[in-house]
Amino acid sequence: MKINTPTMENRMIIPMPPEAEGKMLLHSCCAPCSGEVIEAMAKCGLDITIYFYNPNIHPREEYDLRKEENIRFAEKLDIPFIDADYDTTNWFSRVKGMEFEPERGKRCTECFDMRFERTALYAHENGFPMFTSCLAISRWKDANQINGCGQRAAARYEGLSYWDYNWRKSGGSSRMLEISKRENFYQQEYCGCVYSLRDTNQWRVSNGRDKIELGIHYYGTDTESHG
Ligand code: SF4
Secondary structure (H helix, E strand, C coil), X not given: CCCCCHHHHCCCCCCCCHXXXXXXXXXXXXXXXXXXXXXXXXXXXXXXXXXXXXXXCCCHHHHHHHHHHHHHHHHXXXXXXXXXXXXXXXXXXXXXXXXXXXCCXXXXXXXXXXXXXXXXXXXXXXXXXXXXXXXXXXXXXCHHHHHHHHHHHHCCCCCCEECCXXXXXXXXXXXXXXXXXXXXXXXXXXXXXXXXXXXXXXXXXXXXXXXXXXXXXXXXXXXXXXX
């Protein structure tokens, strides 16, 4: 893996977790959230593999867009990319009864648990002593909620741990935006599931705005997003 970008040169080196033994499985939800995390981890010398497991994303058109953007960035940086299942049936059965939970509520805990449990299983089966996620870099997310889910998933396997590094600090949030613009990443406008699409559209309509149109906004040309 060879990464050399303008933002990398001035980046602070973050402390590398010794438990990782030099390599890390990164659960990624999309290119914008993972860009800064990938570049920060590469700078500290970690050997990264991206694990894309997000059966929450709806509809399929949006799922494919987010995944393809993540693959485009991974290929550019020569980082292995694991394309896991799109098992939406399991996701819908897991969040059944939570359709009207607000964002950052119980449905989201279940959603993170499901995605991290699969990530932890892959880490366990493929010799990764540690995994992490870029989900908590988003300002829309509750980092404590995400870290709790990550730690719970890691605890299922002896010798596996979850890295709860705060990716927003030391300029991480602004570099996330900078990298997204530099790479012209696809710019999602809702968290991902059909319920977040419904609720975001309801909010937009009640505030006199048009509903979300999928696949039209890219960083560098617009400013609004929801990762
Ligand atoms: S709002 Fe986001 S985190 Fe919560 S259930 Fe939907 S996709 Fe998952």
